[in-house]
Amino acid sequence: MIDIWRKKFILSDSDQPRSMEDIRPTEADYEALDPKTFAAIETEALFHTIDRTKTETGRMALYRSLARPDQDAQVIQQKQIALREIETNPELYSALATLTEKVVSGERTLKHLLYGEFSGGFATDEPSSRSDKLEFGGYGYRQYQDGTQFAVDLVEKAAALPRPQSAYLRTLLDAIHDFGQSRTYALMKGPVYSMGGKFKTKKEKSGFDLYSRFQPSLFKIIPMLTFLAAGYGILFFFETLMPQFGTSYISYGILALTAPVLPIVLLAMGVSDRDSIIYPLRKQFRESPDLAKAVEALGLLDELLSFYRYGLSCTGDKILPEIIDEKQHRLTVSQARNPLLIKAIPDYVPNDVHLDLAGRVLIITGPNSGGKTAYCKTIVQIQLLGQIGCYIPATQGQLVPAEHLYYQVPDPGQLSAAMGRFGHELQRTREIFFNATPGSLVVLDELSEGTTFEEKMTISEYILKGFHKLGASTLLVTHNHELCELLQKDGIGRYLQVEFMPQGPTHRLIAGISKVSHADRVASAIGFSQKDVEEHLERQSVTRER
Structure with missing residues (x-):
């Protein structure tokens, strides 16, 4: 049986609920994506693009998948099999969708029970307007009744679902069923008998016990x-x-x-x-792995349904890529389109991707605004979507789950006076190199900027040769065709360039090395060509003469 459970459940066992801020990668806590890569590849925008979840737990599960993608090929394969079952079984999809929709309101009440503060008095309904805490009037009776009822409803509704065929779906539903057999569930379903801070279920209580039955109401x-x-x-x-x-x-x-x-x-x-x-009981509920796993299962079910709905919304080709269980990363995709741009640009130009053992270093050249950065982001975003078990906008795909994803871009906001641009960017490249493995996917948007041409050539050459020997899938975006020719002589890398027609770039990448930047065309497009400068100076001169 596959182990699909994470080290940390979405349901927090502390006195504060877990938030997306807790999931987002930080410098001190990240897995496949470090925080710089998370920002550079627009992971937040990717989340909003594919998010079709109904529950808060489902949104958290989807966000976690993108921020901390799974690296186990077998788990991803099982998610795909489950998604295909949902895709081909309308009755199962309808039943799962009904389950998630019916428990949405109850999910909120469980959160109120587990993490609310009850200040006393007779008012019991809405939380206060304070943003930092869930504070309610009353003593928690309403929250206890509604929150525990959510747990009961979840178990009962899950038990009524048709039995799926896929192991992944069965594992999720079994987690909810197992929770229904647990002591925590028996306490939540009630009745609860208490005495001296200890609690017993109906099954545990004998006729000779002096435990009194807890009535969750002020009026007893x-x-x-x-x-x-x-x-x-x-x-x-x-x-x-x-x-x-x-x-x-x-x-x-x-x-x-x-x-x-x-x-x-x-x-x-x-x-x-x-x-x-109420406070001691809910502490037991928060610390219950059975409850946490059941809530997690609900979130993962909702995540799969979100993938399915996202697939329905996709325009053009989409596919679940073949997941390959190997140590060294590779990615091949046919007719890949950028998942963030295809709706805004209906005629988005697709490109193929070939990162394999024979060509694990890919060097891309061409003019600005030709599509180099969009191509690189497309590669990493498609890798990420495929690695979480979701559809990718392409006609065919194969990938090995990446152990690390790195994307280096110039970051002038982080410059320090002691290092300058060159030192800052070189430090980032060093950080990536010493953490990368053969199972990594690395994108480098230019190398060794801010130094002389000779030093740039020397440093860029040994860095690229280092990544080649390391075995990581490495993409370099550069205008330095001399570097490309030097590496090409040593048989290192594949080379793509932006196709350029008389009317401008086609945004299609073709084999070869670009030796022209078309900077004059870019300058003219923004109104800052040599002609524009000369005309401006001439107008200023005429104005002064007057």
């Missing part, structure tokens, strides 16, 4: 009856047993004085229930 029958009986006893005592004093009015006076005691007693019971029952 036995205390209310006890209070009414006490009031009746006062009236009976003064009116029946002491009629000779003729002081029945005293009994009514005592009742009038004791009436305000009732809400005080109720509020005291609320505090006791909150602090000795």
Whole structure:
């Protein structure tokens, strides 16, 4: 059986819910994508492009998949098999979609129960407007009832689903079923019996236990009856047993004085229930791996449904790429299109991708605005989509899951006076090189800028040869055709250039090395050519003469 579970569940076991900020890569905590690559390849935009989830847990699961993609080929293959089953079984899709849609509101109430703060009083409905905490009036009774009911509904609705064929889907539904057999579920379903901070389920309680049944309500029958009986006893005592004093009015006076005691007693019971029952119980719920796994299963089901809906929304060709279980990375795709641009540009020009053992270093040359950066981002974004088990916009594809994804771009916002641009970019390249493996995919957008041509040639040459020997799939975007010719003599790399027609770039990449930059065309397009400069100076001269 495949192990699909992550080290950290989406459901937090602390007193604060997990957020997307907790999932996003940081310098101190990242996996396949470091934070610079996460930003450079527009992962947030990619998330919003494919997100069709219905639940908050599903959104978190999808976001985590993109921010921390799975590297286990077998897990990805099983996700694809499950997605194909959903695709070919309308009844199963409808049943799963109904499940996620029906538990959406309950999912929120579970969050309120597990992480809310209950400040007391009689108000119980909406959380306060404070952004940092979930704070409610009351003692948590409403949140307890609704949150535990969500767990019961999840188990019951999942049990009514048709049994899927794929191992991945069965594993998810089995996790919900197993939760339904757990002690945590029995406590959430109730009744709960408590005594001295300890709890028992109905099955655990014997007839000789002194445990009392917990009623999640401020208005409890036995205390209310006890209070009414006490009031009746006062009236009976003064009116029946002491009629000779003729002081029945005293009994009514005592009742009038004791009436305000009732809400005080109720509020005291609320505090006791909150602090000795609801808070300790929910701590057990938060720390339950059975509940966490069941909620995780719901999120992963919703993620698969999101992939399916995204596939339906795709215009043009889409495919689930073949996932290959190998140590060294490779990626081959036919007619690849950029997932972020295909809707905005209906006639987006597709390109093929060949990163394999024979050509694991790919060097791309050509003019600015010709499509080099878009091509590189397309490669990494398609790798990422395929690696999370989603469709890619292409006609055919094969990939090995990448152990690391690195994308280096100039970052002037991070320059330091001590290093300058050259030192800063070289430090980033060093960081990538010393962390890359044969299972990595690396994109370098220019190398060794900010130094002399001779030094740039020397440094770029040994860096590219280093990546070649390392075995990582490496793409270099450069205008340095001399470097390309030097590497080509040593038999290193494949070479693509932007196709350029008289009317401009076609955004198609073809074999070869570009030796022209067409900078004059770019300058003219933005109104800053030599002619534009000369005309501006001439106008300024005429103005001064006047």
